[in-house]
Amino acid sequence: xxxxxxxxxxxxxxxxxxxxxxxxxxxxxxxxxxxxxxxxxxxxxxxxxxxxxxxxxxxxxxxxxxxxxxxxxxxxxxxxxxxxxxxxxxxxxxxxxxxxxxxxxxxxxxxxxxxxxxxxxxxxxxxxxxxxxxxxxxxxxxxxxxxxxxxxxxxxxxxxxxxxxxxxxxxxxxxxxxxxxxxxxxxxxxxxxxxxxxxxxxxxxxxxxxxxxxxxxxxxxxxxxxxxxxxxxxxxxxxxxxxxxxxxxxxxxxxxxxxxxxxxxxxxxxxxxxxxxxxxxxxxxxxxxxxxxxxxxxxxxxxxxxxxxxxxxxxxxxxxxxxxxxxxxxxxxxxxxxxxxxxxxxxxxxxxxxxxxx
Amino acid sequence: xxxxxxxxxxxxxxxxxxxxxxxxxxxxxxxxxxxxxxxxxxxxxxxxxxxxxxxxxxxxxxxxxxxxxxxxxxxxxxxxxxxxxxxxxxxxxxxxxxxxxxxxxxxxxxxxxxxxxxxxxxxxxxxxxxxxxxxxxxxxxxxxxxxxxxxxxxxxxxxxxxxxxxxxxxxxxxxxxxxxxxxxxxxxxxxxxxxxxxxxxxxxxxxxxxxxxxxxxxxxxxxxxxxxxxxxxxxxxxxxxxxxxxxxxxxxxxxxxxxxxxxxxxxxxxxxxxxxxxxxxxxxxxxxxxxxxxxxxxxxxxxxxxxxxxxxxxxxxxxxxxxxxxxxxxxxxxxxxxxxxxxxxxxxxxxxxxxxxx
Numbered sequence: 001x002x003x004x005x006x007x008x009x010x011x012x013x014x015x016x017x018x019x020x021x022x023x024x025x026x027x028x029x030x031x032x033x034x035x036x037x038x039x040x041x042x043x044x045x046x047x048x049x050x051x052x053x054x055x056x057x058x059x060x061x062x063x064x065x066x067x068x069x070x071x072x073x074x075x076x077x078x079x080x081x082x083x084x085x086x087x088x089x090x091x092x093x094x095x096x097x098x099x100x101x102x103x104x105x106x107x108x109x110x111x112x113x114x115x116x117x118x119x120x121x122x123x124x125x126x127x128x129x130x131x132x133x134x135x136x137x138x139x140x141x142x143x144x145x146x147x148x149x150x151x152x153x154x155x156x157x158x159x160x161x162x163x164x165x166x167x168x169x170x171x172x173x174x175x176x177x178x179x180x181x182x183x184x185x186x187x188x189x190x191x192x193x194x195x196x197x198x199x200x201x202x203x204x205x206x207x208x209x210x211x212x213x214x215x216x217x218x219x220x221x222x223x224x225x226x227x228x229x230x231x232x233x234x235x236x237x238x239x240x241x242x243x244x245x246x247x248x249x250x251x252x253x254x255x256x257x258x259x260x261x262x263x264x265x266x267x268x269x270x271x272x273x274x275x276x277x278x279x280x281x282x283x284x285x286x287x288x289x290x291x292x293x294x295x296x297x298x299x300x301x302x303x304x305x306x307x308x309x310x311x312x313x314x315x316x317x318x319x320x321x322x323x324x325x326x327x328x329x330x331x332x333x334x335x336x337x338x339x340x341x342x343x344x345x346x347x348x349x350x351x352x353x354x355x356x357x358x
Numbered sequence: 359x360x361x362x363x364x365x366x367x368x369x370x371x372x373x374x375x376x377x378x379x380x381x382x383x384x385x386x387x388x389x390x391x392x393x394x395x396x397x398x399x400x401x402x403x404x405x406x407x408x409x410x411x412x413x414x415x416x417x418x419x420x421x422x423x424x425x426x427x428x429x430x431x432x433x434x435x436x437x438x439x440x441x442x443x444x445x446x447x448x449x450x451x452x453x454x455x456x457x458x459x460x461x462x463x464x465x466x467x468x469x470x471x472x473x474x475x476x477x478x479x480x481x482x483x484x485x486x487x488x489x490x491x492x493x494x495x496x497x498x499x500x501x502x503x504x505x506x507x508x509x510x511x512x513x514x515x516x517x518x519x520x521x522x523x524x525x526x527x528x529x530x531x532x533x534x535x536x537x538x539x540x541x542x543x544x545x546x547x548x549x550x551x552x553x554x555x556x557x558x559x560x561x562x563x564x565x566x567x568x569x570x571x572x573x574x575x576x577x578x579x580x581x582x583x584x585x586x587x588x589x590x591x592x593x594x595x596x597x598x599x600x601x602x603x604x605x606x607x608x609x610x611x612x613x614x615x616x617x618x619x620x621x622x623x624x625x626x627x628x629x630x631x632x633x634x635x636x637x638x639x640x641x642x643x644x645x646x647x648x649x650x651x652x653x654x655x656x657x658x659x660x661x662x663x664x665x666x667x668x669x670x671x672x673x674x675x676x677x678x679x680x681x682x683x684x685x686x687x688x689x690x691x692x693x694x695x696x697x698x699x700x701x702x703x704x705x706x707x708x709x710x711x712x713x714x715x716x
Contacts, residue, residue: 204565208603240503243606244604245602248602291653300596
């Protein structure tokens with residue numbers, strides 16, 4: 001957990017801005033409380049983030065760090081999340097230049113900038129901070145399976161893949177819950193969520209024995225802050241690489257209900273695009289995974305998937321609405337694109353479904 | 359992974375020798391290739407490990423480290439595995455005394471002796487090694503879901519609890535496979551298995567994002583050493599604290615078949631004895647968890663539970679045989695106590711069940 005003052009970011013998204021792997025950049029722009037003064041992507045100089053994120057967003061894309069300096073950034077945020085979380089070697093010069101310009105480095109990769117001797121030396125010279133949001137807490141406690149206090153509603157987003165919009169759906173649910181006069185708390189479980197919210201733990205970086213214990217602790221903390229505990233999900237229970245993180249998160253959070261997040265046009269698991277010949281690299285349908293999630297939840301704390309959130313980005317509106325209606329008909333669950341059409345219907349499904357909870 | 363020469367151990371099992379939490383001590387005595395010259399447990403001085411492990415075992419239990427020194431030990435092995443893996447503070451003096459007597463320290467706890475400044479200083483003074491078998495490799499690679507080569511048979515032990523005998527069953531299966539003229543390899547995934555076998559990774563200590571990738575790598579290595587890859591399971595898919603480790607291991611190993619290990623008289627999950635009021639602290643039946651494991655396997659690499667191994671230790675033989683027969687009748691699966699009656703029938707069930715594999 002960590003909080004920090006408001007920052008003025010340049011976001012490094014070299015070669016990838018607007019793609020799925022720039023989800024950190026996009027999440028921080030859309031939902032963060034810090035200012036983003038520029039995007040650094042040498043393949044798109046002179047363009048604007050608003051071209052991807054809509055006219056409400058006006059952030060210039062620059063090709064070189066020095067072109068961002070007149071905008072007075074105080075921090076460089078590493079804004080992509082490649083599989084494995086490694087720092088691309090080509091970015092070292094950019095990071096050193098940012099340190100030289102007096103900027104803090106804010107990083108969410110598995111590879112920690114704060115443990116790199118060259119960055120450490122440069123940061124010491126220039127008096128800047130190296131911040132690794134994926135660094136886990138020094139806390140080695142296992143979960144106890146504790147029940148939630150009365151009056152609390154714990155919701156977990158689950159999905160059919162990683163990088164498919166679970167954090168975004170969770171944040172949109174928070175927005176709707178606030179508008180409805182509820183008392184929601186967003187529980188960040190990934191580096192982007194932490195950058196947005198200022199606290200949380202990147203559970204995929206936690207030692208596996210302590211994933212559930214860490215999530216149980218986060219939820220316990222959140223229950224002191226509000227009543228509707230909206231836990232950001234991670235990965236997918238069928239993901240060949242990350243399913244263990246997903247299950248530890250599910251059993252540690254012990255949600256009362258789940259919201260299934262699905263990207264209907266994605267065929268291969270994120271990061272597995274090279275393995276089309278492996279059937280387990282292919283994304284399954286929401287309908288196929290709902291019973292798997294409910295079976296797993298039933299082993300520790302029974303919970304139903306009570307709504308579906310589809311990511312219909314890029315789909316014509318008529319087609320999107322037809323797909324939402326067809327998914328509702330097929331599953332019997334309220335289905336919406338909460339970014340495009342709002343999270344109210346999904347929230348209502350949760351409120352109705354959980355009305356009888358103590 | 360690590361290999362080491364043959365050692366002469368004193369095993370520290372203070373207050374716990376013979377109990378479930380001394381499973382490291384018992385595993386190393388039963389299956390290890392190193393000599394065990396004494397057990398250190400001040401609550402049982404003058405007794406003998408053979409009282410618990412049978413007349414083939416003749417290892418004195420001493421109440422003080424100095425009473426073991428005439429037996430010329432060269433290493434102190436920390437032989438209990440408490441939940442959370444922390445070092446009981448009372449043991450520090452014993453460890454320092456062992457270092458002072460020129461002994462290496464061999465540790466499987468989450469708390470690393472090699473990173474403790476006081477132990478480091480003493481070890482440097484006395485020229486001994488501090489060995490932490492739970493320390494994970496410096497290897498941050500995610501799983502790819504790769505298929506196994508033809509001719510390989512990958513078997514994973516799964517269970518209804520942690521500390522219920524999965525390692526033991528796996529080792530007994532290896533013994534039976536060797537006797538049957540097969541070419542088995544034991545894949546150690548926990549600290550005791552590593553102490554026994556000399557290589558492996560304690561997957562519960564691996565960063566959660568890399569559990570499946572680490573197991574995939576271990577299995578790939580094992581496939582270069584033999585044909586029957588016998589993977590030690592961890593935890594249980596319904597365990598409130600450790601289920602994520604279990605699922606990462608299942609999806610990383612992609613077994614062709616599973617063997618379900620169950621401790622029929624255990625009512626509460628190991629380490630959860632204080633939570634009898636929480637239903638999720640209660641151990642489920644093998645029959646109840648078999649479909650859950652098969653459902654989870656089916657999401658990445660389909661596999662069936664092909665046999666059941668019950669731990670009937672302490673049960674009169676007639677009662678044990680009736681329970682085995684009743685479980686067979688109830689599940690339709692070959693069921694045996696492989697420690698008590700041999701692993702041949704379980705191995706035969708696997709050979710028959712996998713006969714059609716390429």
